[in-house]
Amino acid sequence: MSILIKEVELNGVATDIYIENKYIKQIGANLPVTADTVIDGRRKAVVPGFVNTHGHAAMTLFRGFGDDMPLMPWLEEKIWPNEAKLTKEDVYWGAKLACLEMIKSGTTTFFDMYHKFHATAEAVEEMGIRANISSACFDQFKPELTEKSKQTIQKLYNEMDRYSKRIHFSIGPHAIYTVSGELLQWADAFAREHNVLIQLHLAETEGEVENSVKNFGLTPVRYLYKLGVLSPRLLISHGIYVDDDEIRMLADHEVKVAHNPASNMKLASGMHFKFQEMREAGILVGLGTDGCSSSNNLDMIEAMKLASLLGKVWRKDPEAVTADEIFQSATVNGAAIANLKAGKIAEGYLADLSLIDLNMPAFTPNFNFISNLVYAANGNCIDTVICDGKVLMQNRKVPGEDEIMERAAQIAYNLIKR
Ligand SMILES: CSC[C@H]1O[C@@H](n2cnc3c(O)ncnc32)[C@H](O)[C@@H]1O
Numbered sequence: 001m002s003i004l005i006k007e008v009e010l011n012g013v014a015t016d017i018y019i020e021n022k023y024i025k026q027i028g029a030n031l032p033v034t035a036d037t038v039i040d041g042r043r044k045a046v047v048p049g050f051v052n053t054h055g056h057a058a059m060t061l062f063r064g065f066g067d068d069m070p071l072m073p074w075l076e077e078k079i080w081p082n083e084a085k086l087t088k089e090d091v092y093w094g095a096k097l098a099c100l101e102m103i104k105s106g107t108t109t110f111f112d113m114y115h116k117f118h119a120t121a122e123a124v125e126e127m128g129i130r131a132n133i134s135s136a137c138f139d140q141f142k143p144e145l146t147e148k149s150k151q152t153i154q155k156l157y158n159e160m161d162r163y164s165k166r167i168h169f170s171i172g173p174h175a176i177y178t179v180s181g182e183l184l185q186w187a188d189a190f191a192r193e194h195n196v197l198i199q200l201h202l203a204e205t206e207g208e209v210e211n212s213v214k215n216f217g218l219t220p221v222r223y224l225y226k227l228g229v230l231s232p233r234l235l236i237s238h239g240i241y242v243d244d245d246e247i248r249m250l251a252d253h254e255v256k257v258a259h260n261p262a263s264n265m266k267l268a269s270g271m272h273f274k275f276q277e278m279r280e281a282g283i284l285v286g287l288g289t290d291g292c293s294s295s296n297n298l299d300m301i302e303a304m305k306l307a308s309l310l311g312k313v314w315r316k317d318p319e320a321v322t323a324d325e326i327f328q329s330a331t332v333n334g335a336a337i338a339n340l341k342a343g344k345i346a347e348g349y350l351a352d353l354s355l356i357d358l359n360m361p362a363f364t365p366n367f368n369f370i371s372n373l374v375y376a377a378n379g380n381c382i383d384t385v386i387c388d389g390k391v392l393m394q395n396r397k398v399p400g401e402d403e404i405m406e407r408a409a410q411i412a413y414n415l416i417k418r
Pocket residue numbers: 056071075079080083113114115136137138172173174175201204263290291294
């Protein structure tokens with residue numbers, strides 16, 4: 001299977017891109033090659049597929065449900081009682097809707113932490129994108145649930161051979177207020193032994209920090225340090241409430257961070273995400289949307305704008321988070337966190353990319369393409385998406401999209417009534 005994209009704009013220059021066997025094989029002007037599929041790239045620009053480093057895919061079912069609340073009442077009163085009713089079928093259609101939405105806005109890889117692992121994995125497999133899906137766990141500090149969680153993680157890990165290489169396994173302990181230190185330490189040892197990542201919500205709210213100090217005598221990052229679970233395999237989401245010493249601890253242990261500006265603002269968790277300090281300390285910061293009840297979409301272009309504007313305003317410094325820096329977070333940093341040779345349009349890299357329609361007001365005039373992408377556009381500018389060397393969307397059409405939206409909406413209405 002080969003694809004030739006003709007005369008697409010790459011860094012402002014009309015270029016051909018030849019894709020073969022999942023990889024970008026050749027880039028150059030007027031390439032003398034033929035291909036199974038030829039795509040006209042004129043008036044389009046090529047960008048790497050975005051990597052959404054934090055989310056809960058099937059929470060698309062809760063879009064517009066439980067708005068305008070702070071984190072803990074939102075989780076305890078609205079989300080958790082309804083998540084307890086979810087069936088595998090519900091999660092499958094919710095995750096299909098998430099994949100559809102991500103493809104339509106140019107995301108080719110996402111990280112997921114949710115219930116019913118196989119339902120999400122099957123949806124990802126069918127939709128053709130990539131995902132790092134975690135075996136989610138909450139033991140609520142109960143030893144019998146700690147043991148059960150360990151068995152589930154081991155079992156799911158053993159079942160991974162049924163999936164393609166587009167799906168990676170990770171462990172998803174929910175947070176330090178729902179998961180015991182013992183399970184976190186076990187997960188760390190498992191992750192080291194099997195070279196997989198751990199996804200964990202951390203330092204998201206002031207309340208979390210207060211409870212951490214009350215219950216463990218330490219702030220969240222220091223608590224993880226004491227447990228010995230800070231490592232290059234740990235990806236923390238949010239990481240808003242961290243001081244300078246904690247940033248140093250995260251950097252020293254090569255911990256990765258997913259920044260989620262929409263959910264941090266909507267749940268009013270906090271705005272002082274220390275993007276500059278983390279970057280200067282050498283921490284890999286990726287960008288995420290979080291789930292659709294707190295974000296309320298999965299549009300990484302919108303997330304880039306929010307991250308940049310939020311980063312500028314709280315510092316009162318317009319240079320604080322530039323369009324170029326946040327674009328790097330959403331692409332090459334995300335790919336590095338996902339351990340993928342992706343996130344760049346370069347020979348030898350995975351063919352995970354999008355074509356952007358330049359015939360739009362947002363790209364007119366086009367003095368600076370990245371500026372227009374981050375500050376003027378949104379996900380609707382994505383025309384074509386290729387992942388793993390396969391075309392997933394062309395002319396903004398994804399096969400099966402009407403059925404996915406109908407089925408997911410019906411499930412969501414029935415769920416909230418149930
Ligand atoms: C273990 S399954 C994932 C779990 O996380 C919940 N969740 C969604 N968004 C957040 C957030 O911002 N902080 C903490 N927990 C969150 C989700 O509803 C699932 O229960």
